[in-house]
Amino acid sequence: MHRKSAYILFVAVLVMLVIGIVMLFSTSAFAQDSHGNMYFFIRRQAMWLGIGLTLCAAAVLIDYHFWQRTWWLWFGLAAVALALCFAPHIGMRINGSRRWIGIAQVGVQPSEMAKIAAVFFLAAWFSRHEKESGTLLRGFILPLIITGLLLALILFEVDLGTTVLLGSTTFIIMFVAGVNPILLGSVSFAGIGVILLLATQISGRMSRLAAFLDPERFKQDAGLQQMQALIAWGSGGMEGLGLGNGRQKMLYLPYAHTDFIFPIIGEELGLRVSLAVIFLFVLIIVCGMMIALHAKDRFGLLLGCGIVSLLILQAAVNIGVTTSLLPNKGLPLPFISYGGSNLVACLFGVGLLLNIYRQGVLEPKQKRTTLQARTTPRI
Secondary structure: OHHHHHHHHHHHHHHHHHHHHHHHHHHHHHOOOOOOOOOHHHHHHHHHHHHHHHHHHHHHHOOOHHHHHOHHHHHHHHHHHHHHOOOOOOEEEEOOEEEEEEEOOEEEOHHHHHHHHHHHHHHHHHHHOHHHOOOOHHHHHHHHHHHHHHHHHHHHOOOHHHHHHHHHHHHHHHHHHOOOHHHHHHHHHHHHHHHHHHHHHOHHHHHHHHHHHOOOOOOOOOOHHHHHHHHHHHHHOOOOOOOOOOOOOOOOOOOOOOOOHHHHHHHHHHHHHHHHHHHHHHHHHHHHHHHHHOOOOHHHHHHHHHHHHHHHHHHHHHHHHHOOOOOOOOOOOOOOOOOHHHHHHHHHHHHHHHHHHHHHHHHHHHHHHHHHHHHOOOO
């Protein structure tokens, strides 16, 4: 299966992109901020899709060791971009969070770049200090402090979901790299405690947590999205109401075209298609990890594990939120939800996985073929 893992991964991503465009066409016309044009979000997403596919192709063609040599550049750019979220007239405050910067009247989310930059750093660090992965200073404290710079900036944006996502990915990479699991577990529990403490101190996040614990009580305010999502799931049943026939997208379910597009898939296309989407993410896990495990070096292994973790943890959180298994976090569904920055970052990550596969499987095969041609005697 490893020989076909890249092809299966590419097809799975392509199918989800198609589902995303179709569902965006179905839902975006009813978006509250549609700017008077029912095709506004479709056009924006098509533009971002073009950018994402271009970066994906570039990531496939560029040797992934380039990112190992230049991780400091992308890390620095990500830190500067995150800091600009707090700059007057540049940073954009939306729904109580400073997650975006305005560039040419287009909102960009720097945290998406920060997630990739953090993976670059961690993979490069533990490749360089492989023999010191089990030590306290170079194997645990220093990488956590450096990654913590980006985590702190994201946390100050009041973006707890992305903070948890990047923190979890950091621990996964460190675990794969051979860091002491007891230390990782201790810091993980401490981090969860800090996040919960911060959530109780921020009124908007505390209301989300309370709505998760008692959805009936808060179904008209903080728990509105998740309650309407459950109604969408119940209305769709096994077969669905039919493409375009969903009712929750008609301003009953807020942000049905972004973070809560998955319940609309269940309402219009039914449980079978919803399970098919989950199966596609399972394929990404299996194929992505097989590519990472067969990488030709340690950096490729850690880079592949980091990219797969980012994609799958984000998908798991989104699905958990939209099915009321987790508190509302505001994370989009990769490849399907509307959102340019996230779509570009996800496609770039797929390109990195395909490059790891190409160098781990295709190039050695080509070298063997060339060597055989040179050593075969001519008759």
